[in-house]
Amino acid sequence: MQLYTYFRSSAAYRVRIALNLKGLVAEESYLHLRKGAHLEADYLRLNPQGLLPTLVDDDGVTLSQSLAILEYLDETRPRPPILPADAAARARVRQLAQVVACDIHPINNLKVLNYLTGELGVSEAARTTWYRHWIGQGMAALERLLADSPATGDFCHGDGPTIADICLVPQVYNAQRFDADMSPYPTVMRINGACLALDAFAKAAPDVQPDAE
Amino acid sequence: MQLYTYFRSSAAYRVRIALNLKGLVAEESYLHLRKGAHLEADYLRLNPQGLLPTLVDDDGVTLSQSLAILEYLDETRPRPPILPADAAARARVRQLAQVVACDIHPINNLKVLNYLTGELGVSEAARTTWYRHWIGQGMAALERLLADSPATGDFCHGDGPTIADICLVPQVYNAQRFDADMSPYPTVMRINGACLALDAFAKAAPDVQPDAE
Numbered sequence: 001m002q003l004y005t006y007f008r009s010s011a012a013y014r015v016r017i018a019l020n021l022k023g024l025v026a027e028e029s030y031l032h033l034r035k036g037a038h039l040e041a042d043y044l045r046l047n048p049q050g051l052l053p054t055l056v057d058d059d060g061v062t063l064s065q066s067l068a069i070l071e072y073l074d075e076t077r078p079r080p081p082i083l084p085a086d087a088a089a090r091a092r093v094r095q096l097a098q099v100v101a102c103d104i105h106p107i108n109n110l111k112v113l114n115y116l117t118g119e120l121g122v123s124e125a126a127r128t129t130w131y132r133h134w135i136g137q138g139m140a141a142l143e144r145l146l147a148d149s150p151a152t153g154d155f156c157h158g159d160g161p162t163i164a165d166i167c168l169v170p171q172v173y174n175a176q177r178f179d180a181d182m183s184p185y186p187t188v189m190r191i192n193g194a195c196l197a198l199d200a201f202a203k204a205a206p207d208v209q210p211d212a213e
Numbered sequence: 214m215q216l217y218t219y220f221r222s223s224a225a226y227r228v229r230i231a232l233n234l235k236g237l238v239a240e241e242s243y244l245h246l247r248k249g250a251h252l253e254a255d256y257l258r259l260n261p262q263g264l265l266p267t268l269v270d271d272d273g274v275t276l277s278q279s280l281a282i283l284e285y286l287d288e289t290r291p292r293p294p295i296l297p298a299d300a301a302a303r304a305r306v307r308q309l310a311q312v313v314a315c316d317i318h319p320i321n322n323l324k325v326l327n328y329l330t331g332e333l334g335v336s337e338a339a340r341t342t343w344y345r346h347w348i349g350q351g352m353a354a355l356e357r358l359l360a361d362s363p364a365t366g367d368f369c370h371g372d373g374p375t376i377a378d379i380c381l382v383p384q385v386y387n388a389q390r391f392d393a394d395m396s397p398y399p400t401v402m403r404i405n406g407a408c409l410a411l412d413a414f415a416k417a418a419p420d421v422q423p424d425a426e
Binding site for chain 2 (some may be wrong): 045061068071076094099120126161
């Protein structure tokens, strides 16, 4: 199994956590996003979006989109599961994951930030305000969904990590990198702490990757 | 089953298609996004993000996030399926869906467009350029993923509709509403046509909804 990754890519960080949780080891290829390595022809053949991550399974199956990869890993390597068994619980976990993956992360992606400061001539300060705005809006919703539900446990859903936690932790990492105020989201931060106490999460963190700067 | 919907919400449009494909009828509640109906307290209790759609199942299970709802419908009402059976095929379909749902749609969402013209003071013209830019980038990737794969058939994956088509059609509708040039994406447009020839898609279209203006 081969993983195309970059230490700071949130989406690659998710897949690194999932691989660790399932005890899988992928050979890693490091692409430097800021140097444009993801836009070279060889990589675009694997991933026409030029995004990270890409996972190539042993049989050649080539996948992009981190949420699709997480589901694929759970379907092909089901132990330990990263989704609950019950349909309503699975839906809740996917919903929490998608609050991050569809409503926070894409709007704060590097290509969007570059468009703001490039094509639109937005100042660095306004760019940071933009970043924190979408973090705040998404995290406020996550906090409600987590704090108000009896289904929340030590982790986003019950007492074991799921794809919801796998999305939450990299997003909190990004928020902290941009000095967003996380104090209004105590449940999010409690769960983030519980996750980072696990080796699978700690060893996937950007700062301990071989390509970290 | 109750669906909170708005005729022009792309995410609600996806769920309407899925319900139709599965022959399910939901009681519809219409929220007017531009009038802020989604931000009223009663609705925020159901959906703390204040986004559409929300689906309330007969047993009270309350779900938001359209992709999570699509998966839930497929798990609880499996016939006819909207995901293939094989893990690699499921991953491909989810990947195609997520190119739309994670990398095009969120960046062009109403709340983002409002932030551009409001907080950032971006002109209407620059806002439209922004819109078309992300459509173009995402559609170009979709076109490659569809045109270059032998797994593509009459629809995104094989000869029956899946959640990939369910995401594609509302995005093409949006693109056309903003007069984006779709001529570089013939495979996308061929599949869009095949979908709209089906009642399930045609009857979910924004312009034929009871709350259409």
